[in-house]
Amino acid sequence: MKKVILVGGGISGLISAIQLARAGISCMLFEKKTYPFHRVCGEYISNETLPFLQGHELFPDQFKPPNINQFELSSVSGKSKKLTLGLGGFGVSRFAFDHFLYKRAIESGVEVVLQQEVDSVNFIENANHFEVTTGQQTFISDFVIGSFGKRSRLDQGLSRAFLERKSPYVGVKYHILGDHPRHLISLHNFNGGYCGISNIEDGKSNLCYLVHRNLLKRHKTISELEQQVLMKNPFLKNIFSTSEFLFEKPETINEISFETKEPVLNHILMAGDAAGMIAPLCGNGMAMAIHSGKLVSEIIIQAVNENLKREWVENMYSLKWKKLFASRLWAGRVIQNNLFGSEWSSRMAVALTMHLPPLANFIVRNTHGKPF
Numbered sequence: 001m002k003k004v005i006l007v008g009g010g011i012s013g014l015i016s017a018i019q020l021a022r023a024g025i026s027c028m029l030f031e032k033k034t035y036p037f038h039r040v041c042g043e044y045i046s047n048e049t050l051p052f053l054q055g056h057e058l059f060p061d062q063f064k065p066p067n068i069n070q071f072e073l074s075s076v077s078g079k080s081k082k083l084t085l086g087l088g089g090f091g092v093s094r095f096a097f098d099h100f101l102y103k104r105a106i107e108s109g110v111e112v113v114l115q116q117e118v119d120s121v122n123f124i125e126n127a128n129h130f131e132v133t134t135g136q137q138t139f140i141s142d143f144v145i146g147s148f149g150k151r152s153r154l155d156q157g158l159s160r161a162f163l164e165r166k167s168p169y170v171g172v173k174y175h176i177l178g179d180h181p182r183h184l185i186s187l188h189n190f191n192g193g194y195c196g197i198s199n200i201e202d203g204k205s206n207l208c209y210l211v212h213r214n215l216l217k218r219h220k221t222i223s224e225l226e227q228q229v230l231m232k233n234p235f236l237k238n239i240f241s242t243s244e245f246l247f248e249k250p251e252t253i254n255e256i257s258f259e260t261k262e263p264v265l266n267h268i269l270m271a272g273d274a275a276g277m278i279a280p281l282c283g284n285g286m287a288m289a290i291h292s293g294k295l296v297s298e299i300i301i302q303a304v305n306e307n308l309k310r311e312w313v314e315n316m317y318s319l320k321w322k323k324l325f326a327s328r329l330w331a332g333r334v335i336q337n338n339l340f341g342s343e344w345s346s347r348m349a350v351a352l353t354m355h356l357p358p359l360a361n362f363i364v365r366n367t368h369g370k371p372f
Helices: 011-022 047-055 094-108 153-157 213-219 222-228 234-242 285-306 310-339 343-355 357-366
Strands: 003-007 026-031 044-046 067-074 080-091 111-114 118-124 129-134 138-141 143-146 169-177 184-190 193-199 205-212 251-254 268-270
Touching: 003 011, 003 129, 003 138, 011 026, 011 094, 011 143, 011 285, 044 047, 044 285, 047 080, 047 285, 080 184, 094 111, 118 143, 118 153, 129 143, 169 213, 184 234, 205 213, 213 222, 268 310, 285 310
Parallel strands: 003 026, 003 143, 026 111, 067 184, 143 268
Antiparallel strands: 044 080, 067 080, 118 129, 129 138, 169 205, 169 251, 184 193, 193 205
8 A cells, every 4th residue: 555654744745645645645744843833924824725625525614714805905104095806815824724724633543643743755766665763753745745835854954945045025924903904914014124914713813924134134133124124114013013912922934045955855745835935925835735735635636546756756746747737836926026016116006006006916817826
């Protein structure tokens, strides 16, 4: 019997594991933490995922996620424009959604190993299998899916090229209670970054921003940065001044990289952020994680059922992954680098949405995929 090991229990890993287990393939998933827990994330999912999630009983109805159909963009100075999101999406926290998928994985027969970090993944050529080592023991598998997120110790062990280029970005996230409209996702610029806010379950809003590391160093503390920089934008000043912040301290992540990554490396099939991270302003990292988890599991299932070789699996996954996501990741990088994060560029972005609606709609379409 074929066996699959998944390294990392985020969305892509859990979706893959559920699909594999339901297809009768033995799989083991390693997650170094214990559910539920928070992750730095925009917590917005494009409706491109609805057919798949609903068709496989993976849509989180129990949380009554808000339907989001409008996008608001503001410049550093506070000029703003709203656009209709043709496809739209919904909001749900990673705290709730990951835990929901974890329970579905257990119900589907996935062997989930919590509070164990994978130290190494080695492909043994002459045996045609993997050896996956944790602090306690070594496991054997036929396939390994790398679903270990944005940045992992395993990336260093694999000498991944994107690590050679230091990323200047830091991500900061809060959950808040305020009066943010239920149907709206907003993107507010400030000098050196941008901040997204949208509603999730239980009347809460997710506030998550990306900032240049040097700016944080200059102001020394997150609180001082928010006071002196973010709150120059009137929208952000109002949010920070009138909302109830629900975390004792924010969730943070350093060196967020949007560099190109390999979907297959050392025979490991990478999924979700491990294969490539979309710029947060595009708001669809969760949707891409769901889609890549679906894709990699479908290819493995076909290979097992038809007794196809490893080479076919790797080539097919690389080909389909690039076809689905490469241009979308590129568009996210271009949009981020040229239209956000400074006073001049944010004014330009708002002006473009006001005076060139076709361009604005083009950007919206390219940050949402097609239903699958």
